[in-house]
Amino acid sequence: MTAPGPPIGMLAELTHRCPLQCPYCSNPAKLLKANTELDTADWIRVFNEAADLGILQVHLSGGEPTLRGDLEEIVSALSARGVYSNLITAGVNIKPERITALKEAGLDHVQLSVQGATPEITEKIGNMKGAHQLKLATAQAVRAAQLPLTLNAPIHRHNIHQVSDFIELTLQLDAERLEIANVQYYGWALINRTQLMPAWDDVMRQVDIVEAARERLRGILLIDFVTPDYYAEFPKPCMGGWAKDAFMVTPDGTAMPCHAAHTIPHLTFDNVTEKPLAEIWEHSPAFDAYRGTGWMQEPCRSCERREVDFGGCRCQALAIAGDAAAMDPACSLSPLHDTMLKIAGQAQAVSEAADHFTYRRIGAR
């Protein structure tokens, strides 16, 4: 295999600790405790290696990254290297002064998660009283600090009827962008799939709403749309291609091609405390496993879309087809595509009594 080009972006999960307990969290079901987290010096060294490697954007995520007291130091180190820093936060525990301090340290952008457009839904999904008002206050503080803001709304059956309200909320809060991100069913979301799966009619309705809003708000608001896999025709190009442009590092320093890669049992991961980032990027067996198109089976291997969607998601292929190298069942060419539709149909047919989430918390599984 030819050497990969330099990566563009890196997602750094600074911690798995979080005040919210969203049932679709992308963190693994087995959450890492605080005492396994990399320290400040480790992260700063890794970010310097990332900049040397040609990485231009770092997404500071979690858990809740603002629970780290050293966030300003980390942001400052990124800023010194000209790396574009993006803070991904739940926004329920940050004081306005801290947002100002982060801006002064060189933070470039804030992505705020929103669970609902109303307090009721926000509190039900995050399992935290008062979360909605705290989030609104954070959004206002972000804009007051003259930081650009994106709202990220993960969409599922409990808030899919609020898509118009999310658009309105984004405008009211003076955000630049809105991500309408249909939940992807790995990790906690897979555990809660029955409770979260939206109905076909609702999915179609939200597509119409988003398309109309994009037209109406051209040049005013950007709306990104992550399609719902279970109702898709083609799979998503997961991470823009396995180990092609981006990767992630977990709180304990494990470097993975995507959030859910640990669910593929035969992969071997490297740790940033043991090897230089450049070596991991070029040679980590987990990165090499599904990089490019050489690993593909038919019909992906000869498909004209093989470098458009890169065979979709390996973790979903494993979860549903039982083979991580199989085509993503989200693809309409997959013999298992109907199975996905059937799973979706069964899940959304379950009555409202299925509101009982397995909330994301340490020891919940």
Place this chain on the structure above:
Amino acid sequence: MAAAERHRTVIAEDSRPGLPSFVRLQFEPVRGAWALLSPEKVMWPDEISYDILKRCDGDTTVAEIISSLADEYDAPEEVVRDDVCGFLQVWADRRLVVA
């Protein structure tokens, strides 16, 4: 100001386009290429796009950009005008250029 009060930027010859504060045009030494960094996205402008974007300083007018590019590329102004205005309108609609 709420975004509800925002207006779409419509590019005209007297517009003075600039990059928003959160969009950066930056040389990336590993690849030896200019990158445009924006929230959640990195773009790699080609030579002509770069020549337009580097003139977007919030002060120079579109008319001045057209005339300087027409000089540099030794091309008729009316051809350059269509290209520049079309380019800037697309970028303004993606909120990567403001005027």
